[in-house]
Amino acid sequence: MSMTAAATIILGIMVAIYIIAKYFKLSTELAMLAAALSGSMAGGTWLAPRHIAEGASTYLDINLIFISATLFMNILKAAGGVAFVVRAILKRFHKTRITMLMLLALLLLVPGALTGAGSVTVLITGGLVAVVLSFMGITKVRIAAIVFIIAGLSAAAPPVSLWAMMTAAGVNMPYVGFFLPLLIPCILLALTTIFILGWKGERINLEKAFAELPPAPEKMNWIRVIIPFLVFGFLVFMGRQWPHTTPIVGLPLMFLLAALAAYLLSPVKIEIYKISRETIKQLLPLIGTLTCVGILVQMMTLTGVRGLLAVTAVTLPVVVVFGFLWVLLPISEAVLMYGAAPVIGVPLVLLFNNIGLDPIIALAGMSVIWPLGDAIPPTAIIGRLTVDVVGFKGSYGTFLKTCLVPGLIIALVGTAMVVFSARLGFLTGL
Amino acid sequence: MRSSISKFIVFVFLLSFVSGISAQDTVLKAETPILITSCGQSPGPMRIKVFLKILKIDYSYELQATTQTLITAKENGTPFKTLFIVTGASQKGMGAAGVSMKDELSRTKALIVEARRQGIKIIGSHLEGMARRSQGAAAGDNSDEQSIDAVMLSSDFMLISKDGDEDNRFTLISKNKNIPVVFYNKNMELKSNLKTIFE
């Protein structure tokens, strides 16, 4: 049997098992695990425990970042810091909607830009911004869409853009020249998104808002709120400014140290054990998904299914690739998450480079499109996380529909960056 | 027997016609001082440099030589007599040099104009086989062929690795444009060809 036929059959079995598992009301995580195991069985590698374990560890670092960052935000919330900041922002800027929207977009862009993870944006500033937006008369579903889209853009924004970095590493291209090609579209698209989805609303009724908002503890002040962020920012700054004399602590420990600062500065007693338990409970579905996605990708690689998808994608005619980037990239992200960069990104960048396009601009364009896939099932990790954090109770489909217009604009801009990359080469400064 | 002889004569006649001005029989000569440069920033020119060094023949090696290089040499009283332009594009080489194929083509064009003005002999060369032709490059990348067009049609004669003529590209240029060509098969023959040219 040819490799194509074998991989197609295995892919078919995996998809079938996934659908059956969902039919029997298994969670998405377990359905993915079942699909992965069925693929392994069909491929003749049976249980393959090494590969299950290895796949499960693929996103261990990202899981740790999620846990530590969420713990930090939960402690800050419990300390009354979030309520304090929301009240302060509302008091100061409630009269000028444009300023409010621009500030909030910026607030959403920073954490993801620094860490490369959209989920960190959602966890650190997403909840806070959502509260402010709701007092601006914006519906929950629109708020969720704003937070999700800008969180994705923040992940693509420089200095840390994991898709660009991983793909660049895959083609042995230094991660230089990406700053402006990533920064300009991310800022412009973030503002476009927040204005499209957040422009219509009502004037903030400050009295009503203050009455509805949870009260901030009396002793809470800006210093107590800012210092934990400064601890985090300082650790990032140290690592960048003096990379060779500062010990490498890693993002999870940076967040834990920020959490420790928030704990020590809290004006109210923090039940650390309870909050830790709640944090894990809150994140368990996300961690489960990432773990199972890792196993799924590993099994797809083992059985040749990943190769089938990759070779099919890259052997499409260039015009078709251009035309379908807006579908191909988000779907690859939805299935493989960051794994999309080495699997799909590397061959595409090579293809673009070969036909005389600027690989840096093209990759920057692709990096802007990729995060859109974080809302699409089967993974939909950031999308689901955003919906949870924002507290949108409606159907997931409505949320996706609300994301559609800004999503299409982003895909259009990203594709245009790829197609016209040769002309935009000056942005790299190289 | 008679028929065999006549066939042989026809064959020899055709061969001499097909090979056109193929220079294997014609003795092509050039003089020092030599300037070696590139059109496309591939590592090809290094091959000429290595052999000229072994042969102890003086040369200047400037991958991005400009008209000013030729003018300065003339002003200093040591004008170049031969300009070696090695074709073949390297994206990596051009990236490292900070130039595009467009830059390379305009630099080469100007260089050829100045060389003609000074009466410098131009040798167009392609040394890295099909790997440095469009067949070795990716779909849509024709920078190798652009460099060949830019140089070969303006050269006094060509020095070519036979490996790179699988599609008869250089044979046809030689025939159609009446430009003599020296082909070599083994790389070591490049050395003896250079020796003959500059002896």
Place this chain on the structure above:
Amino acid sequence: MLLRKLIISAFGLTVLILGGHSFYSHRHLKEAVVLGPGVTDVVKLGDYFDGIAGSINDCNLYILDSGNPGATILILGGSHPEEPASRLAAWLFVENGLMTEGRMIVALSANRSASTVTRLSGAYPSDFTILTKWGGRKFRMGDRWSSPLDQWPDPEVYIHSPSGQELAYVDIRNFNRCWPGRANGTITERACFAFMEMIRKEKVDLVIDLHEAELQYPVISTIVAHERGEELATFVSMMLPDMEGFNMGMEFSPKALHGLSHREIGDFSDAVSLLFEAPEPFLDATRGRTTREQLLTGIDEFVVKAGKAGLLFEKIDEKGWHIDVRIGRHTSAILQTMESWTEIMPDRPLSCEGVPRYAEVIENSTGHYLHNPATSSKVLYE
């Protein structure tokens, strides 16, 4: 509900035990090295720099000294242990080589840590076996990056020393992005620093870093040369098709791309630095089933399909790229480099006998040149 929990727990425990056993066996797999007639000494990398002594990256250095005057050449195998032909080509020098002029130093596991782990989500086999007449020799399959067990966590971005160039964060564990290394850096940076110390102390003249690359990577079947090695590399590139029957191009080492051996060794020592790339379809992102067989034969229908679409920078057909071909390319290229070096610098010659060339490795297979540890008296383990 309880039953469901028990079943899932039992499944988890099974995976934990079986998977754990596989990881442990992989990390502790002993690879035999039968010392050949030319090996005159074996030292440790840590002998040159305390900062690496006793660590997982304190690898063996095999010295083949002819006792006759000449240059010193260093062969780096295992910079990226997911490129097995680079390690095995170096292995053939240690088990068969006899220097007649000059001196050779060989590392088989330049980044030993990376040889004890496989790539997450890569589904690599943990090991592979090269068949011989007397049985088989098992080798660890490794990764491009040092094991997180030895170096963790990664920074949010890797800033290369001393250039300050920003690279992908994972590349702080990439041996060929850490040159020239740092004395007080990570274990990967310290390993590079130790090699630099060795190169300087032993007055190494020529360094060859052996690699393999996916066919989709533009720098393939080529020699990447530091500017001081350009003439040598050009000469070798011209000699290989004439003398050995295969092509290997030549590329200049980009001055702005930091951390790579062909750039930094040349910049930070007196040695000439070259990097050799052979084709390895196993590394291609479009590869099909990830198996030991594919690793060894390099046969892959999907990679061929990518080639037909014009996406590859090296040819591939149904015959694939067998590991014997890849190893033979490396051994011949090294031998040809030594011969060309001697031609260019006759006062500092390098000469080696006993190592099979391209045609010989293909004809007799790699296993023919690996000796039986059971019947050999001088055996070490990697």
